[in-house]
Amino acid sequence: MLTASLKPLKADAFGHWEANHLLRRAGFGGTPDQVRLLVEWGLDRSVDYLVNYREITTEAIKADDFRGDIMQPPSPEERLAYRNAQQSQDEVTLEKIRRLRQDRQRQDRQQVRALQQWWLKRMIETPRPLEEKMTLFLHGHFATGYRTIENSYHMFLQNQTFRKHAVGNFAELCFQIIRDPAMLAYLDNNESHKRLPNENLARELMELFTLGEGNGYTESDIKEGAKALTGYSFEGNEFLFREDFHDEGQKVIFGKRGTFNGDDFVRMILGKPQCSEFISLKLYRFFVNDLPGPIEGPTRAFVVNLAKEMRQNKYELAPVLETLFRSEHFYDEENVAAEIKSPVQLTVEAVRSLKTPIVDLNILVDALGLMGQDIFFPPSVKGWVGGRSWINTSTLFVRQNLLTHLLTGRLPSGFRGSSTRSQYDAMHLLSHLTKGGDGEYALDETVNFLLKSCLGANPLEPRRETLMAFAKDNGGRVNNELVIGMLCLITAMPEYQLC
Amino acid sequence: MCNDHAYTRRAFLQKGLTMISTAATVPYFIQSSAYGMTNPFDLLETSSIAGKPQDRILVVVQLGGGNDGLNTVIPFGDDNYYRARPQLGIQANNVLRFGGKADGLGLHPNLRGLKELHDEGLLATVQGVGYPNPNRSHFTSMDIWHTANPQQPSGNGWIGRYFDNTCNGTPEPNAEIAIGREAPKAMMGEINKPVSFETADLFRWIGEDLHKSMAKPYEEINRGGEELAGVKEGTQMEFLTRTALNAQIASDQIRNAVRIQPLVEYPRNQLGQQLQMVGSMIRAELPTRVYYVTISGFDTHAGQANTHANLMTQIGSAILAFQKDLKAQGNDGRVLTMTFSEFGRRVKQNASQGTDHGTAAPMFLAGPMVRPGVLGNHPSLTDLDQGDLKFTADFRCIYAAILESWLKADSRKVLKGAFKPAVIFNKQV
Numbered sequence: 001m002l003t004a005s006l007k008p009l010k011a012d013a014f015g016h017w018e019a020n021h022l023l024r025r026a027g028f029g030g031t032p033d034q035v036r037l038l039v040e041w042g043l044d045r046s047v048d049y050l051v052n053y054r055e056i057t058t059e060a061i062k063a064d065d066f067r068g069d070i071m072q073p074p075s076p077e078e079r080l081a082y083r084n085a086q087q088s089q090d091e092v093t094l095e096k097i098r099r100l101r102q103d104r105q106r107q108d109r110q111q112v113r114a115l116q117q118w119w120l121k122r123m124i125e126t127p128r129p130l131e132e133k134m135t136l137f138l139h140g141h142f143a144t145g146y147r148t149i150e151n152s153y154h155m156f157l158q159n160q161t162f163r164k165h166a167v168g169n170f171a172e173l174c175f176q177i178i179r180d181p182a183m184l185a186y187l188d189n190n191e192s193h194k195r196l197p198n199e200n201l202a203r204e205l206m207e208l209f210t211l212g213e214g215n216g217y218t219e220s221d222i223k224e225g226a227k228a229l230t231g232y233s234f235e236g237n238e239f240l241f242r243e244d245f246h247d248e249g250q251k252v253i254f255g256k257r258g259t260f261n262g263d264d265f266v267r268m269i270l271g272k273p274q275c276s277e278f279i280s281l282k283l284y285r286f287f288v289n290d291l292p293g294p295i296e297g298p299t300r301a302f303v304v305n306l307a308k309e310m311r312q313n314k315y316e317l318a319p320v321l322e323t324l325f326r327s328e329h330f331y332d333e334e335n336v337a338a339e340i341k342s343p344v345q346l347t348v349e350a351v352r353s354l355k356t357p358i359v360d361l362n363i364l365v366d367a368l369g370l371m372g373q374d375i376f377f378p379p380s381v382k383g384w385v386g387g388r389s390w391i392n393t394s395t396l397f398v399r400q401n402l403l404t405h406l407l408t409g410r411l412p413s414g415f416r417g418s419s420t421r422s423q424y425d426a427m428h429l430l431s432h433l434t435k436g437g438d439g440e441y442a443l444d445e446t447v448n449f450l451l452k453s454c455l456g457a458n459p460l461e462p463r464r465e466t467l468m469a470f471a472k473d474n475g476g477r478v479n480n481e482l483v484i485g486m487l488c489l490i491t492a493m494p495e496y497q498l499c
Numbered sequence: 500m501c502n503d504h505a506y507t508r509r510a511f512l513q514k515g516l517t518m519i520s521t522a523a524t525v526p527y528f529i530q531s532s533a534y535g536m537t538n539p540f541d542l543l544e545t546s547s548i549a550g551k552p553q554d555r556i557l558v559v560v561q562l563g564g565g566n567d568g569l570n571t572v573i574p575f576g577d578d579n580y581y582r583a584r585p586q587l588g589i590q591a592n593n594v595l596r597f598g599g600k601a602d603g604l605g606l607h608p609n610l611r612g613l614k615e616l617h618d619e620g621l622l623a624t625v626q627g628v629g630y631p632n633p634n635r636s637h638f639t640s641m642d643i644w645h646t647a648n649p650q651q652p653s654g655n656g657w658i659g660r661y662f663d664n665t666c667n668g669t670p671e672p673n674a675e676i677a678i679g680r681e682a683p684k685a686m687m688g689e690i691n692k693p694v695s696f697e698t699a700d701l702f703r704w705i706g707e708d709l710h711k712s713m714a715k716p717y718e719e720i721n722r723g724g725e726e727l728a729g730v731k732e733g734t735q736m737e738f739l740t741r742t743a744l745n746a747q748i749a750s751d752q753i754r755n756a757v758r759i760q761p762l763v764e765y766p767r768n769q770l771g772q773q774l775q776m777v778g779s780m781i782r783a784e785l786p787t788r789v790y791y792v793t794i795s796g797f798d799t800h801a802g803q804a805n806t807h808a809n810l811m812t813q814i815g816s817a818i819l820a821f822q823k824d825l826k827a828q829g830n831d832g833r834v835l836t837m838t839f840s841e842f843g844r845r846v847k848q849n850a851s852q853g854t855d856h857g858t859a860a861p862m863f864l865a866g867p868m869v870r871p872g873v874l875g876n877h878p879s880l881t882d883l884d885q886g887d888l889k890f891t892a893d894f895r896c897i898y899a900a901i902l903e904s905w906l907k908a909d910s911r912k913v914l915k916g917a918f919k920p921a922v923i924f925n926k927q928v
Contacts, residue, residue, distance in 0.1 A: 147638070148653065291735070340735055369681070372692065380654035385689050388738055393673055393746035394682075394694040397704060404706040411705075460729075462719070470716040485713065488706045493720050494739035 002334055004301030006309065008326040014043040017457060021336045024456065024499045025287050026050045026325055027129025029349035032429060032453045047325045051167060051318055053128040061160060066115060068153045068237050070108045105150065112152035116375050117361040119159065120368070123348045124358070130321070134166035135159065136344060137286050139375070142177055142209060143383035144186040146376045153237060154182035155376050170279060171270045171315040174210065178232050178262050179239035187381065190233040192226065194247035202226035204381050206269060212281075216274040217254065224251040228265040270315065273307070280307040280320075287324060289335050290387040302329050337456030337498045340390050343371035345499060346399060353453070354487065356406040357423050363411070367402045371395050391497065403491035407484050426483040429453060441478040443471055447486070454490045456499050463493065555905055556788055556830075558777055559658075560770070560818070560838040561683065563795030565637065567807055568843035568860025568888075571610070572624055572877075576603020579880035587803060587848040597624075601873035609811035612819030613863065620871035621822060622863060623923050625897060627878040629859030629890025633842065637798070637856075640841040645685035647895050647914050657898055658789050659688025660913045661906065666691070672745040676780065677791040678773045686791055693791065694749065699757045699776065703750045721747050749785075756783035762827035763820055770794045770817035778824040781834060788906075797840060801851035814838070818865055825866075835905055836865040839894070845886055859890035862897060868905070868928045874921075896921040904928050 009018070019038035023030045027050060030038075038046040074082070078097075085093035123132045139162060146155050158180050165173040177183050178201070184190045192198035202225035207213045231246025232239075251260050254268055269275055280303050281295065295303060306324060313319045324330055341349065347364055350356065358364065368374055372395060373384055404410055407424060433441050433449055447467045451459045467486055474482055490496060574580045575591040594605035595614040606614050606624075616622040630649050634640045642652035655663070662674055675686045675693040686693035696702040704721075707714050721743045730737045756779045765775040773792040780787060794813065799806050818836060825831040843860030859878055878888035900920035902910040905928065911917050 145653065338735060340739070379687065382654070388670060388735075389690050389692060391739065391742055392670055392692050392694060393742060393749045394696060394702065395692070396742055396746045397702060397750070401705050404704070404709075408706075408709060410709070462723070466716045466719045470712060473712045473715075474710075485710065488709065488713065489716050489720060492704060492706060492717060494743040495736060497739055498735055 002298045002302075002332050003329055004298040004305060006302070006305050006323050006327050006329070009043055009328045009331050011043055013328075013331070014046075015039060016452070017336060018043075018331050019046065020456065021331060022046060022050070022325060023129075024345075024349065025330075025339075026321075027133055028123060028345060029353040029499070031353055031355060032432065032449075035453075036432070043326060047322055050130050051322050051325065053131055053167075056127050058126060058128050058131075059122075061163075065118075066111060066153055066156045067107075070104055070111060070153065071151045072236060108150065108152050112146050112155060112376060113365070115152055115156055115159075116365045116368075119375060120344075120348070120364055121358075121361060123344065124351050129352075131163060131166045134317075135162045136342075136375075137283070138162040138166070138173070140286075140378065140383035140386075141282060142183065143378040143381050144180075144182045145378050145380070149182055149185040151182070151185065152376075154180075154185065157237060158182040159376075167318040167321060169315050170310075170317055171266075174205075174266050174270060175263060177209070178205070178229065178266060179234075181234040181237060181239065184232060184234055184239075189229055192230045192232075193245045194227065194230045194249075197223070197226040197230050197247065199223060199226040201232075202229055202265070205229075205266070208382060210269045210275045210278060211272060212274065212278040215278065216272050221253055224253045224260075225265045227251050228253065228260045229262040232262045273311065276307040276310040276315070277304065280304075280310055283320070283324070285386075287321075288330055289338050290340070291338065292387060298329075302327075333457075337495070339499055340387055340497055341499045342384070342386060342390060343368045343373035343395075343399075344375065346371070346497070347402065349499065350403055350406055350491070354406070354426075355428065358406075359409060363405065364402075367398060367405075370398045371402075396497075399497065400492045403496075404488050407487050407491070424484060425480060426487060427480050430478075430483070443476050443478055444468065446478045446483070447471065450483070450486055450490060454487070455493075455495055457495075459495070463490075554833050556781060556790065556834045557658075557901065557905065558774075558790045558792070558821075558834060558836040559685070560774075560814075560836060561791065561793040562797050562810075562814075562838060562840035563637075563641070563793055564798030564840070565640075565842045565844055565856055566797040566810075566840035566860055567799060567803065567854055568840075568857075569846065570803075570807055571607055571811065572626060572861040572873075573605055573607060574603060574877055574880065575605055577880055583847045583880065585848070586852055587854065597873050599872075604873060604877060606815075607808070607811040609808050610815040612815030612817070613865075614815075615819055616822060616865055617871070621867055621869070622865050623869040623871060624873045625862045625864065625892055625921070625923060626873065626875045627859045627888065627891030628839075628862045628875075628894050628897060629842070629888070630893055630895070631890075633858040633884075633887070633890070635842065635856040635858075637841060642684060644839060644841055644894060645683060647898055655689055656683065656685035656687045657913055658686045658791075659691055659693075660915075661688075661902060661908055662691035662788075663688040664908060664912050672742065673749050673785060673787055675789045675791070676777075676785075676787045677793075678776060679791075679793050683791055683793065686789065693789075696753075699753045702753055718747075752783055752785060753780060756780050756785070759783075761824055763823045765820040765824070766813070766816040768813045768817065770813045771820060774817050774821040775824075778821055778828070781825065781830055782828045799844070799853050800849065800855060801853040803848075803853040818863070822865055831867055834866055835868060835901070836863075837897075837901065838863045843888060846880060846883060846888060847886060858884065858887040860888075862894070864897075864923055868925055870923055870925055874923060892921060893918065897923065900924065 016035060016039055019035050023035060023038060082097055126132050144158060146152065161176050161180060187201040187204055188198045189201040199222050203222045206217050211217060227247040228251055231242045233242045233245065234240050248259055250257055253260055253265060284303050306320060309323055310320045347368060351358060372390060378384055430441055430446060430449065433445060436442055447464060451463060467489060470489065471482055471486065569580065570587065570589060573589050573594050575594045581588045589607060593608045595608060595610060596605035613622055630643065632649065634643060639652060643649045645656045646652045646654060647657040658675060662671060670691045673694055674691060677683055677686055677693045677695040679695055680697050682693045682695040704717060707717060723740060730740055757776050759779060761775055761778055765771040770792065777790045777792060796806065796810060822831065825834050839862050840860055842856060842858055844854035844857040849855055876891045878891050882889060895914055895918040899910040899914060899918040900923050902908045902913055903920045904924045
C-alpha cells in the first residue's frame, strides 16, 4: 500500500531489489557487485553515500576544457570593417567575413558534439552518479537548447552550473539561472530593454521553472516580472547587468509594489508555497514514478509532505533527496521498475551495469538522438516529456539494437560508423557464482542470476523457460558466447525498458 | 480517430460481439488489417473514392534546401523574369504551359509528370506560399514550416500536434511514418512521435543476425500476446508489451509490404523509391495516417541549371508514378500528397549561375480531392522585399485547409491560432 508519509523504510527491508532500485534511480544502476555492496551497507549508509558525495574525488572540470572564444561577438573594429564593406558594396570583403563566421559556426558545432560525448562519458564513468543524474534532471528542467543559442561554451557553462548546484540549494540555483548566458540568450532576456521588455524569461521562470502553469500568478505578474528582469544580460561568457536597459521604476508583483529587480522577483517567487510543491512534484516524477495522468490520493499527499520538507530546509536539496530515497514510499512495489528508462538512463545504465566496452562514443550520442534525447538539444523550453513518449515501434528497435551493439559490437540500423568485433567479457558478471565440480557454472543458476541482475523486479515466469530452451539449444555450457547471447535476449525484453 | 478507428461503431454493429471480444487482447495493428482482409464489405468501403475521414492519408514531400520556385512554376509571360535571369531563365518555348486562366505561367520542362496530373485535373498548384517576415536561414525557416510558428519555431511540429490533439495519454502506434534516418520535427508531438527508418530492412532487431538460434526466443519475448492477459491493464508493462508486439507486426508488415512488386513502375531515383515504399505500405493497409518523405539538394547557389533540372525530373516522375499506383490500388481517393520547401530563391540569379536564399514559392497538392488548377496569385517580380518575392498565400492557411477539410481536425488547436483555410479542395471533400 502506498503511504503518504515520509517515514523511512524498515532497515531489514532493504534487500537486493531495494538496493538495485536505489542505485538505478539515484544513479545509473550498477554491477552485481555494487548492488551487493549496498545491501551490505544497508539503507542509511547507501543513501548517505549516494547523496553526500562531495568527499568522493572525481575528475576535476576546468574552465578551459572547452574553448570559450569560438563564438565571441565581433570586435568594434570587425564591426566597422563589416559596415564599411556593406556601404561600399565590397563583395570580396563581405564574402570573407561571411566565410569567417561560417567557419566559426562549424567549429562550434564540432565543439558541441565533443561536449555531448564528454558529458555522456562523464555520466558513464563518474563515481558520483547522483551528481550527474541531478545535472540531467536540471538540464531537462531548465531546458536550454544549443540550436537556438548556437554557443557551445555557454552550454558547457550552464552544465557546470547545474553540476555545482546538483544537490545544493535550489533557490541559489534560481538566482544563478537568471545570470546564466545560455538561458538569457535562449529566452531572449539579453536584449530585453525597459522600453520594450521581453516577457519570455519572466513567463517561463514561473510557468516551467518554479510555480507551474497558472499556479499562483497572473499575466500582469509576468509583465511586471519582465520589467524587473530588464538589464539581466551578458557579455562574452560573463553575466552583465546593463543598468541603462534596466527599468528602475515601480512594479506590482503578486500584489506588492516596489522598485523590484530580477533578484527581488525570484525571491518573491521562492516565497510562494507553490514553488516547493511544483519542484517536489517534478522531482517525484523524475525519481519515483512518471505514470501518465494526474497525481492524486496518497501520492499527492506524499508530494505535499516532501514540499513541506523542502520549505523547512530552505530549498536545500540534499536533505530532501535523502528523505525521498529513504522513504518507504519510494520502495513501494508500485514504484519499483515502474518508470520507462530515458534514452540516457538506458545507455549509461547498460554500460555501467554490464561493463560493456565503449567502442565509439559517437555511436552512443547518435543513438541518444535516434531515441529522442539529444543532450544539449532538448525539443523546447519544456524539456523532454519523457515517460511513454520515449517509446514507439521505431525507438524500441533502436533501444534493442543499441544494447546488441554494446554487447556484440554489431552496428545498429541507421548509424554512421562500422561494426567491430566485440571484446566484451561477460563472464565477469558471474564472478560471485560458485562453479560446479566440473569447473563450470550451473545453467539454471546462471539464467536466474542474469535475469535478476538485469531487470528491476522478478521476471515473468516464461522468460526463464525461454532462456533455458535457448541455452540448451546451444549446448547448455555456460561460456562467454552463451552469456552474451542471453544478455542480448534479456535486454530485448519489454521489461528491460523499465527501471 | 485514435484507437476508435481500430474498431469503429459501424464495425461493431456489423461484426457483433465476437470480433470485439478478441479486441482486448489482439493488438490494434492486427485488427485493422484482419478486418480489411476478412470482410469484403470493409475492403469496398476503404477503397471507395470519397474516403471516410478515418481512412484518409496525407503524404508530405519535403524538398530540402530551398527549391527555386521561379524555375518550377515559370512566369514565362513576364519579361522581368528573363531580365532577372538572363542565363538561368527557362526559354518560353520549353515551358510546359498551363494555358487557360493561368496564361503566361507554366511548369519546368522536366515536370512532365506533374503536367500530366494537371491536365487530368489531379493537381493543384498553389502560388506564392510563404509567411510574414521571412527567415532566410535553412534551419530556422524549415523549423518555421515544421512548427507552423514563425515567431517561435521550437517545440512540437504541426503533424505531431494534430495527433496529440486527437488522442490523449498513450501514443498511437504507427500513425505516422517518416522515411529517413531522423524523424522530422513536423511529426514530433508531445506524446506522439513518428516511426522512422531509412529502408524497411533496417526496421527490425539486428540480434537475429548473430545466430539462427536467436530468432525463436526473441519472438517469444516480443510477441508475447498471451502474456498481455496476465499483465495488469494500464501499467507500463502492458504498454511496453503491446508496443513490442506492435513493433514486430509493423516490422513484418512493412518489410513484407515493400517486398511486393508494385502495380506500376516507379522511377529509380531517390524520391521514386521512397514513394514506392509509401505506396506499398498504403496498399498493405497499414493504419498509418501521415507519411513523410524528404529529398534534398535544392540549395542551388552555383551552377543551378542541371542540378535543378534533375530534381524536377525526379519530382515529376515520382509523383506521377505514385498517383498511378494509388489509382491502380483504388486508394487514390483517400491519399492527398503535398510538397513544400523551406523557402524559394532570390529573383535575380547570382554571379555563379545560381540563386541565393529567397522567400515565397509554390506548393503542389496532388490527388482527385484537390481543387485542380493554378490557385492564388503569382507574386510580382517587381514589387519585391529586399530582392525577394512577397508571399501571396500563408502556408498556415494551406495547413488549416488540410486539417479542417481533409483530416477533419480543429485547425485552431493544432496551429494555435485561427487561419482561414485556403480553398484547395473539391467542394465534396
